[in-house]
Amino acid sequence: MEKEGKEKGLVYKNEMAWEIFSKIILKSKPSKIFILVDENTENHCLPYLLKKAGFETIPETIIIPEGEAHKNIATCLNVWETLSDKGADRNSMIINLGGGVVTDLGGFVASTFMRGISFINIPTSLLAMVDASVGGKNGVDLGHKKNQIGVIALPEMVILDTEFLKTLPKEHIVSGIAEMLKHGLIHSKAYWERIKNVDVSDNSAFNNLIWDSIEIKKEIVTKDPLEKNLRKTLNYGHTLGHAIESHFLEASNKNPLLHGEAVAVGLILATYISTEILSFPKETLEEVTHSIFNYFPKQSFTQNDIAAIINLMAFDKKNRNGKVLFVLLEDIGRHKCNCEVNNELIYKAFEYYKNF
Amino acid sequence: MEKEGKEKGLVYKNEMAWEIFSKIILKSKPSKIFILVDENTENHCLPYLLKKAGFETIPETIIIPEGEAHKNIATCLNVWETLSDKGADRNSMIINLGGGVVTDLGGFVASTFMRGISFINIPTSLLAMVDASVGGKNGVDLGHKKNQIGVIALPEMVILDTEFLKTLPKEHIVSGIAEMLKHGLIHSKAYWERIKNVDVSDNSAFNNLIWDSIEIKKEIVTKDPLEKNLRKTLNYGHTLGHAIESHFLEASNKNPLLHGEAVAVGLILATYISTEILSFPKETLEEVTHSIFNYFPKQSFTQNDIAAIINLMAFDKKNRNGKVLFVLLEDIGRHKCNCEVNNELIYKAFEYYKNF
Structure with missing residues (x-):
């Protein structure tokens, strides 16, 4: 619904991306910001994000285990519960910082929490940049069947910053x-x-x-x-x-x-x-x-x-x-x-x- | 996306509803039809639905436990897995036959299975008829917090048949x-x-x-x-x-x-x-x-x-x-x-x- 606005889902690159990011945060004034990371991006990417973003208040970090094996409903449930416990409301925002597992799962969690809160995707893997970052598909696996559960919902924006690639094997x-x-x-x-x-x-x-x-x-x-x-x-x-x-x-x-x-x-x-x-x-x-x-x-x-x-x-x-x-x-x-x-x-x- | 079509989400009553229902099934030719019920509506409402609908092939029935305590992600996971095991695909359809728990949960399961398959709501309780049947809200509870997880997605149609009220305490x-x-x-x-x-x-x-x-x-x-x-x-x-x-x-x-x-x-x-x-x-x-x-x-x-x-x-x-x-x-x-x-x-x- 609101997610269908024309300005949503766009990918911006490098310095311009960070300027747009600041504008979106300033304009939408989220009640709370949550950053979703996995163990890898917490170490290798979160410090860079915090430096570039210049948040007034340091957001809450939610950490999920790394890897496709955890791209499932059990992990979603943990994230939904963490959001709820930490007082997320309809005006909260999630920033998904990671590869396809984080952006796919985080996008799904955001689109379904309280029937949809806003989110921003920051893909840090090449795969997530060229594939998962465009088109609004999100979701998680069901057993070994990939992406069986999900919705289509556009992020507020996608930040493409190839600096993150330097952290990739x-x-x-x-x-x-x-x-x-x-x-x-x-x-x-x-x-x-x-x-x-x-x-x-x-x-x-x-x-x-x-x-x-x-x-x-x-x-x-x-x-x-x-x-x-x-x-x-x-x-x-x-x-x-x-x-x-x-x-x-x-x-x-x-x-x-x-x-x-x-x-x-x-x-x-x-x-x-x-x-x-x-x-x-x-x-x-x-x-x-x-x-x-x-x-x-x-x-x-x-x-x-x-x-x-x-x-x-x-x-x-x-x-x-x-x-x-x-x-x-x-x-x-x-x-x-x-x-x-x-x-x-x-x-x-x-x-x-x-x-x- | 496709769910936004103008003709979706409308409520039809009594005999006219069943005519429209038959037309939608004929037109959309679902690859498989699943009927979601709880223990009560399986007994009291499913026979009436089968009589009115006149399906060519008897649909699969998926039964969830009765009551708000089961309106949660664990029940969704069971339904998603059952759909997957029974070969539901993108062109399958779910008919939600029950009170608000069945229509809310079933609507959410359908809207998120393979990023959204079509569904029809047949509310059987007065509450679901006058409240849950309009507006496309669906979802499940998170612990004791009601409707924390869900999306907004319109059913193909809503059937209002007050015959079902005769089965209600x-x-x-x-x-x-x-x-x-x-x-x-x-x-x-x-x-x-x-x-x-x-x-x-x-x-x-x-x-x-x-x-x-x-x-x-x-x-x-x-x-x-x-x-x-x-x-x-x-x-x-x-x-x-x-x-x-x-x-x-x-x-x-x-x-x-x-x-x-x-x-x-x-x-x-x-x-x-x-x-x-x-x-x-x-x-x-x-x-x-x-x-x-x-x-x-x-x-x-x-x-x-x-x-x-x-x-x-x-x-x-x-x-x-x-x-x-x-x-x-x-x-x-x-x-x-x-x-x-x-x-x-x-x-x-x-x-x-x-x-x-």
Whole structure:
């Protein structure tokens, strides 16, 4: 309702972001401000936020445990209860400072506490910056099923400050690159060419790519806020990627993957399937696979793993009436939604992945 | 998002309601339909629904335990998990068949499952018909704090069928009358005159009063969907009423009150306070008190009870920046929002209640 205002949900970067932030706080005069962090961002990011924000009163900090395993209703319940115990009211505000788990969970907690209080997202991981920061989706997992519980609600603003990336381990930077690669594949050959060989240590070039990635996502989400069609393309590589991520989380013989690591596999599989079904060019498939393996090591999959992954896929939110529907590509930047894919082809795609 | 469509959230009555219901099911073709009931409505209302609805395939039934004590996140988690286990997807639909606990909890579960699936509310208690069925508020309690977690989301439609009232115990009918009395007090002398002496056994007259009560609520909610001002009047009697209800639920020496029983006390207290602060006519106060005691027996309150109730009141969602703000009346149908009331006056109001 109030959340639908046009000015909401916008991403601002660097110094300008902090100016807008101060204006929003001054204008909305929250009765209390709460900062939601996990153990990592409390240590590595909170001091920077406090320095940049210049709060008159130091906000309350609410700490949740780090990691996807805690992105659930039990953690929400703790945060709701903490808010309630510490006297949060309808005019309180939550600042979510962290990766996708913190911004997704914090956004959901805020949107449902007293039927919705305002919140600001400050993504500190590359993945949260390029993916979770735009579009207002939030939520938590239900068991091993990702993002099953949530709403769509826009934050007052999103602060993009790439200073936070300096606190990230390298594998988390790489994980975020998977979504940037995806934005190239679904949207633009030009962006794909820039991102596929980016030098991450070149700050200025990389920061520009991050910003452009956000712009791509914003354009898609603005054109199709209700996910009728175009927005579905953001799911490219995720139908299998989510299932792979869930499987590695729950299988006793696997170590959990980072989201981007699972999506990277999903991107290769979806592109292979695109070649088979939509005549995506074979030589571009080779190039895509090569570029992704440039960033991401190969994962191993037994036949049992694949069977379990196909089974998990049936639970993906995007599926309709029990059918698993894929977003596929005719070429880079040319998508087709709602493609039916049979299991045999999925096994073949894994074979391609394993033998590359 | 999609939930904002103009045609959503409307209340339809009796036979017409069932026709619209069939059309909505035919048009939206849900992949699966789930009916949420509690133990009571499963027995007393589900057979009637199945008869009226004429489903092609018998929907899955999800049963939650009866009563406000189960209107919490633990129950939501059970329902979310059941939906997930039984293969609900984004195109599934939930029909909430029950009193306010079922419609409030079911609406919240639906609005947050996979970021929102469609739902239809069929209120079966008088309270849910005249209060919970309009306006899209839903949610659950957090500990003893009522409706702390929730969102605003409109059902596809609301079915008002007064046949369900025949299954209700008399005290639940009376409980619902509290909200109808409130609608008279905040909105219209004419309605107040009709409701204050209604003969509940006169079906036709009573059904008309129920419908008019819904119309009053609808008019208020439509004029002020975001609860900036007018909608706050619906909180008349509830600032203390909610706290009284919570206190009777958690105090070891009390039996839980029905919502309307607590609100009835709150209405008398708020009207007394209105007399003291806003010159609400003294003789009308006498009439209001008399009319309410006509339906509701007097409850007893010790000084300790009152202190605990005042303490609980501080947690009400409607409060801003720690101040407890009341809706009060200058006369029947003439409200004033955001009135500050000191604790001394609240003690005096309880004295008036006890000595009447």
